[in-house]
Amino acid sequence: MADPSLYTYESPLKGYEGREPLPMEKAEDGKSYVNPPRDRPSEAYNSFVTPITNGIRGGFDIHIYFLQTDEEETRFANELWERIRRECRTMPIHQQFGAFVPWLVINRGPLSALIHPNTDDEEKDHTQRATWMGQPLPLNLKMFKKRAASKV
Template identity: 65%
Template sequence: MADPSLYTYPSPLQGYENLEPLPNEFSDDGKSFANPPSKTKSESYNTFVSPITNDRRGGFDIHIYYLQTDNDETKFAHALWERIRREFPELRIYRVWDKPIGPHPLAMFEVNVFTPEQFGAFIPWLVINRGPLSALIHPNTDEPERDHTQRATWMGQPLPLTLKMFKKRQ
């Protein structure tokens, strides 16, 4: 995992300074805060926030891992791959690798999503349907090591990645 102190983080309130305080009233559920309505929806509903790519590379990669020496997991991974291809044909779905490749420590296949709408549909579906398999979800920016570590999200058991391929050669 990447050391968070290696990176800088802009304030989440950048562009929202000097606004009126938010109300302290609760919503009807009695637990969540009532938020004032916005005049417009966040642009993040339509495009990924910078620096995530919004081009043919895809905004997010999802790597779905399986233990290649376990016949049941191998069959499950292939069935999941086929189901994803049938249910989400608009996504980019790569071949199933039967061995570790790149920084990935186990056999896997990769799915790319291109829009927040696709992300919002596919990720909840994967939460329910991934079975025993782990999945790495990472954005695509110009910082691949950070994307695979500090910006990554895991479903299931996190796996140690081989990061040396991301190190710049001097």
């Protein structure tokens, strides 16, 4: 993946400065903490956060990897693809993503999956912002470097 030291990161608390401290009281389950009520749910429940696209393309891509020379993996990949097409209904992309990822955790079998956001930085999306299910695989990033260079 990507070396975290190559990037700068905005504080996750940006926009929450000066707020009351959160209570340290444990919830009934004994594991989580009691959180104060909110006036309204976070916008992240209705759309992807900036800079992730909310357009027709969708905010995330999921790439399923399999060895094309392995008959069993190829069969499983084709069956998984058919099941996805049959099972996943049309719904707003952000809702579909929230339902699909847990489904894929259980149903991806022996295959690896790369999950990445779609922003205006393809290389960063496929490295620093990406998440793997299963065994991570090396990626050839040349095309992203070429595309970025051609935009200059």
